[in-house]
Each structure stands twice: as C-alpha cells, then as structure tokens.
Amino acid sequence: MDVMNFNETCHTPIRRGTPRFKTFVRKKLRLLCVRIKTNEHTEASVRPPKPRLQKPGGYFSGISQIQKRLSAEQYPQRIASLQANRMSLSHVSLANPGAEDYPLSKARTSQRTPKPTLVICGAGIAGVSAAYFLSQLWKGDLFLVDENPPLSFTSDRSSECYRNWWSDAAMLALMNRSIDLMESLARQTQNAFHLNRRGYLYLTAQSNRVEEMISEAERIACQGAGDLRIHEENSKTYQPAETPKLDGADLLLGNALIRQHFPYITEKAVAALHVRRAGWLSAQQLGMILLQKAQQNGVRFRRARLIDIEVIAGRVRRARLNNGESIACDIFVNAAGPYLKEIGRLLEVDLPVENELHLKMSLRDHLRVIGRNAPLLIWSDPQELEWSMEEREFLRADPQTRALLSTLPPGAHVRPEGRGESQMVLMLWDYQARPSPAVVWPPMEDPLFAEVVLRGLMTMLPGLRAYGKKMPRPQLDGGYYTHTPDNRPLIGALSIEGAYVLGALSGFGIMAACAAAELLAAQILDKPLPTYAGEFTPQRYQDAAYVARFVNDAPFGQL
Ligand SMILES: Cc1cc2nc3c(=O)[nH]c(=O)nc-3n(C[C@H](O)[C@H](O)[C@H](O)COP(=O)(O)OP(=O)(O)OC[C@H]3O[C@@H](n4cnc5c(N)ncnc54)[C@H](O)[C@@H]3O)c2cc1C
Numbered sequence: 146m147d148v149m150n151f152n153e154t155c156h157t158p159i160r161r162g163t164p165r166f167k168t169f170v171r172k173k174l175r176l177l178c179v180r181i182k183t184n185e186h187t188e189a190s191v192r193p194p195k196p197r198l199q200k201p202g203g204y205f206s207g208i209s210q211i212q213k214r215l216s217a218e219q220y221p222q223r224i225a226s227l228q229a230n231r232m233s234l235s236h237v238s239l240a241n242p243g244a245e246d247y248p249l250s251k252a253r254t255s256q257r258t259p260k261p262t263l264v265i266c267g268a269g270i271a272g273v274s275a276a277y278f279l280s281q282l283w284k285g286d287l288f289l290v291d292e293n294p295p296l297s298f299t300s301d302r303s304s305e306c307y308r309n310w311w312s313d314a315a316m317l318a319l320m321n322r323s324i325d326l327m328e329s330l331a332r333q334t335q336n337a338f339h340l341n342r343r344g345y346l347y348l349t350a351q352s353n354r355v356e357e358m359i360s361e362a363e364r365i366a367c368q369g370a371g372d373l374r375i376h377e378e379n380s381k382t383y384q385p386a387e388t389p390k391l392d393g394a395d396l397l398l399g400n401a402l403i404r405q406h407f408p409y410i411t412e413k414a415v416a417a418l419h420v421r422r423a424g425w426l427s428a429q430q431l432g433m434i435l436l437q438k439a440q441q442n443g444v445r446f447r448r449a450r451l452i453d454i455e456v457i458a459g460r461v462r463r464a465r466l467n468n469g470e471s472i473a474c475d476i477f478v479n480a481a482g483p484y485l486k487e488i489g490r491l492l493e494v495d496l497p498v499e500n501e502l503h504l505k506m507s508l509r510d511h512l513r514v515i516g517r518n519a520p521l522l523i524w525s526d527p528q529e530l531e532w533s534m535e536e537r538e539f540l541r542a543d544p545q546t547r548a549l550l551s552t553l554p555p556g557a558h559v560r561p562e563g564r565g566e567s568q569m570v571l572m573l574w575d576y577q578a579r580p581s582p583a584v585v586w587p588p589m590e591d592p593l594f595a596e597v598v599l600r601g602l603m604t605m606l607p608g609l610r611a612y613g614k615k616m617p618r619p620q621l622d623g624g625y626y627t628h629t630p631d632n633r634p635l636i637g638a639l640s641i642e643g644a645y646v647l648g649a650l651s652g653f654g655i656m657a658a659c660a661a662a663e664l665l666a667a668q669i670l671d672k673p674l675p676t677y678a679g680e681f682t683p684q685r686y687q688d689a690a691y692v693a694r695f696v697n698d699a700p701f702g703q704l
Pocket of ligand 1: 267268269272290291296307503622625647651652656
C-alpha cells in the first residue's frame with residue numbers, strides 16, 4: 146500500500162540484542178544466500194498463481210519453497226508474430242475519446258462483425274472494475290480473459306486500504322471519485338465488502354517537523370481533501386471514532402492528547418495527523434460484487450492466457466488465447482497488472498512501467514498491543530533500528546544486510562485485520578526498494594522481513610517489544626507494484642486504434658479501481674470525461690514539460 150510520508154531523520158537508542166538473534170541471523174543469512182543464488186538462475190516470469198498466505202516453517206519455509214518455485218512452469222515469451230502497421234507509443238498521439246476517430250463508431254461502420262466485441266485481458270481488480278463499468282452501456286459482446294481465477298493475483302495481496310489524502314491534486318480527485326463510487330456500492334449492497342472509515346493516523350516524534358506537517362496538510366486540504374482541524378492539549382472537539390460524514394484531517398498536537406485517544410502509541414510521539422476519508426475494505430468482496438454484476442450484464446469470463454493480438458492496418462482485430470480460441474475484437478483493454486508491459490509488447494507498444502516487489506505479513510497480536518478499533522497507524526519518521534553489538538557484526542558481514550544498520554525510510558505501518566474476536570494485525574514496511582525485472586509467483590520472501598518490520602513498528606508501538614523474545618508465527622506474502630515513473634496510473638487509449646490500457650495501479654489499485662475503470666469506460670464509450678482524465682493518459686510522457694515536471698523531479702515517487 147502507498148502511504149504518504151514525511152522526510153526527516155530520527156535516531157532511536159540502541160537496544161541490547163536478544164539471545165535468539167545469533168542463531169536466527171545465521172539461519173536467515175544462510176537462507177538468504179541460497180535464495181540469492183537460486184534467483185540468479187530463475188528465468189523471466191515464473192507463473193502461475195498460488196496460495197494467498199504462505200505459512201513459513203519457523204519464521205520462513207525457505208528451501209522447500211524455492212524448490213517449488215524452480216519446478217514451476219516457465220512463462221513463455223511472446224509466441225506469435227504480429228501483422229504489419231504497428232506503431233510504438235512514442236510515435237502516435239492519443240486518440241481523443243471525444244473526436245471523430247472514436248474507435249467504436251469505426252468498428253460499427255466497418256460491418257466486420259455483427260456486434261462490436263470488447264476483450265479485457267486481466268481479471269484483477271482493474272479488469273473486473275472495467276468489465277463492470279463497461280458492461281452497463283456496451284452494446285456488443287464483452288469478454289474478460291484471465292489465465293488465473295479472477296482476483297487471485299496482485300489483487301489478492303493488498304492490504305486493502307484507501308485514502309483521499311494525496312499531495313498530487315489529480316490523484317486526490319481520482320481517489321475522491323473512487324471513494325464516492327465505493328460508498329455508493331456499499332449502500333446498494335448493505336456494505337457487503339466491509340468498507341470502513343477508520344482513517345489513517347500519521348505519527349511523528351520530531352517536533353521540528355510539525356510546522357512542515359501543518360503546511361503540507363493545509364495544502365492537501367485546500368486541494369479538495371476536506372478541512373484541516375488542529376487540536377491542542379485538552380481539546381474536547383476531536384472525535385477519534387469512525388464518523389461516516391467526516392472528511393479532511395484532524396491534527397493532534399502533544400503526546401498527552403495523542404495517548405489519551407491512542408494509549409498504545411509511544412510517549413515520544415509529538416504530533417498525529419488523523420486522515421478521515423480513509424480506511425479499509427474487503428477487496429475480494431468488492432471485486433466479486435463487481436464481477437457478478439458484470440456477468441449479470443452479459444460479460445463472459447474466459448479462463449485462458451492471452452497469447453497474441455492481431456493488428457491489421459493499425460487497429461486491433463483479434464485476440465488469441467492459449468486454449469485455441471480466437472476472438473474477433475474491436476476494442477482491447479490491457480489490464481494485465483504486473484504483465485502490463487508484456488501485453489503491451491504484443492501490440493508493439495512500450496509501456497513505461499516497472500514492477501517492484503512489496504511484502505506484507507500478518508500475525509496474531511495475542512497480547513492485544515494494538516487497539517482493535519485503531520485506524521491504520523503509520524510511523525512517518527525515518528529510523529535506525531536497534532541491534533546488539535553481536536547482531537551488528539552479523540549484519541555488517543553481508544552486503545545484502547548491511548543497509549539495515551543505516552537509517553531506514555519512514556512508513557512502517559500496521560492495522561487490525563478481521564472483525565469480532567480476531568486478533569490478527571497486518572504489518573508492512575518498504576524499508577528497501579525491490580525493483581523486479583522478472584515477475585516470480587509466488588514472490589520471493591525476504592528472510593529478515595518479519596524481524597525488521599516488527600522492530601521498526603516497536604518505535605511507534607513500544608508494547609510490541611513483548612514479542613521481541615518470542616514472535617508469534619508470522620504469515621508472509623507479497624506482490625508487485627506495477628508503477629510508472631510518476632507513480633500515476635495509465636488509463637486510456639494507446640497508439641493502436643481500439644487498444645486501451647488500465648493499469649500501473651502501483652500501491653493504490655484497490656482504492657483507485659472504481660474511478661479508473663469508470664474513466665476508461667467513459668473514454669471507450671465516448672462519454673463526458675472528468676477534469677483529471679488527461680492526467681492519466683499514456684500520452685502524457687510525450688509532453689516534455691510534463692516529463693520535466695513530474696518524471697525528472699520525481700516529486701511524489703510512490704508516496
Ligand atoms: C503488499 C501489497 C499491498 C498493497 N496494498 C494496497 C492497499 O492497501 N490499497 C490499495 O489500493 N492497493 C494496494 N496494493 C496495490 C493493489 O493490490 C494493486 O494495485 C492491484 O491489485 C492491481 O490490480 P490489477 O488488476 O492491475 O492487477 P492484478 O490483480 O495482478 O491482475 C492482473 C491479472 O492479469 C492476468 N494476466 C496477466 N497476463 C495475462 C495473460 N497474458 N493472459 C491472461 N491473463 C493475464 C493475471 O493472471 C492477473 O489475474 C497493494 C499491493 C501489494 C503487493
């Protein structure tokens with residue numbers, strides 16, 4: 146999940162190491178070496194899907210998992226050649242969805258097929274949302290193609306959070322719209338997908354950052370996120386509980402006020418920003434509702450791999466599947482998640498995306514350190530972890546682990562998971578970048594992840610130290626953020642007539658899916674477009690001023 150961060154340095158005191166650590170680190174480093182060697186021999190994309198949460202033996206299952214991965218099916222390269230007249234993205238400008246060259250009208254006038262046909266590749270949250278919005282108005286056939294069961298890939302790995310709090314105004318507008326759509330769907334379904342509004346709580350222990358927090362919050366509030374309310378010690382006006390109509394954010398100043406409402410937070414915290422139009426939901430339930438409604442509207446699901454797209458005279462004509470089926474199509478939507486680039490290659494379009502591995506873990510907080518009604522808790526300060534002298538020696542000895550001794554980035558976060566008697570919590574921290582040229586599924590684990598994330602979260606939640614000697618067994622999983630250089634999604638027409646993309650949803654695909662798919666449907670169906678439409682078209686990279694502003698300066702990266 147993307148969480149917004151603030152960037153300054155904080156130092157925490159070094160804590161004495163625990164006796165189990167030496168054996169632990171030895172085992173883990175041994176595993177790490179095995180994994181790294183194994184990885185060198187792993188070819189491009191290893192598919193397909195597998196179970197959602199892996200239960201490691203001890204902390205990590207290690208070698209048996211690696212062996213399974215090695216024996217997995219190797220994903221083939223593109224297997225068919227393409228017809229003539231294909232152009233790369235950089236050569237052709239975006240078809241203006243409102244202009245006369247609207248692809249559907251061409252398909253209709255061509256009389257090639259009795260009914261126009263639309264094929265969506267990928268039944269993750271992007272594909273099913275697209276199927277849902279398109280099926281409401283599309284007059285022809287609509288196929289949703291996925292080689293895996295719907296919603297079983299990246300969309301099954303998310304931490305399912307959402308927020309309207311974005312420093313990028315276009316993203317903020319997109320998310321506000323998406324949340325409107327999710328709220329409307331929640332009302333129609335008696336909240337079958339458990340959308341809550343607990344909020345995000347960003348915390349800092351650095352008093353010199355409070356001014357920066359306030360000015361950033363004021364800026365975001367003015368962009369349309371809602372009001373900023375500032376509460377000082379003894380404030381009676383702050384309402385910590387979920388309040389459906391409340392948006393904007395509450396800024397709590399002073400440790401006493403923070404701990405009055407969140408007693409499990411460290412005594413070092415000096416400010417907390419509670420973003421209100423935010424929370425989490427069940428992504429699987431949301432996706433299944435969208436899929437069922439799409440199917441009721443006539444969408445047909447094909448469980449097969451898309452292996453080729455025929456392009457004739459510069460426009461999409463046919464999609465070929467690995468079950469031998471070939472579907473004549475007028476409109477093709479690439480919603481292939483981490484395989485966006487590969488599917489783009491079938492059209493000879495080079496999509497500007499990269500994949501990055503992101504991990505998460507869940508564990509049973511049986512000591513109830515974290516309040517069950519807590520919002521998503523995010524530590525916004527960079528931090529140095531506490532290691533004993535002995536641990537430091539071990540970590541320093543290996544170039545792979547040495548970085549764990551330096552200052553690590555902000556953003557360690559945690560939230561309660563499950564309802565009723567559940568004691569589970571989800572924990573995440575992207576403490577190191579993990580660019581991934583190949584998609585390996587299930588993704589490789591980091592043998593130190595659980596230990597590092599738990600230690601990182603102890604800074605914000607000192608009660609977690611009780612798990613220092615004996616951590617409950619974590620369950621680990623992860624997936625890929627497919628992202629563009631500016632970390633905005635790709636939504637819109639490609640240079641091949643009839644071809645569209647809906648992807649690069651990075652760490653915000655669950656929260657953005659509804660508005661992104663609605664926007665794509667408006668483009669394909671030639672409907673009025675929202676003001677932010679132009680901000681997400683693939684063609685934006687042809688605009689030198691845009692590239693200079695967003696790509697070179699990289700002002701918002703992933704956060
Ligand atoms: C650890 C983690 C935490 C996250 N937390 C959040 C969060 O809190 N909030 C949030 O909003 N987002 C979050 N995300 C991001 C979110 O999960 C993704 O943005 C989203 O799931 C992407 O959806 P998608 O449909 O684009 O891709 P996917 O779900 O990967 O779907 C793509 C589908 O395309 C199919 N496919 C690919 N190639 C082919 C082919 N040739 N033929 C047939 N089918 C094909 C695949 O099988 C797959 O089913 C998180 C992601 C991760 C990894």
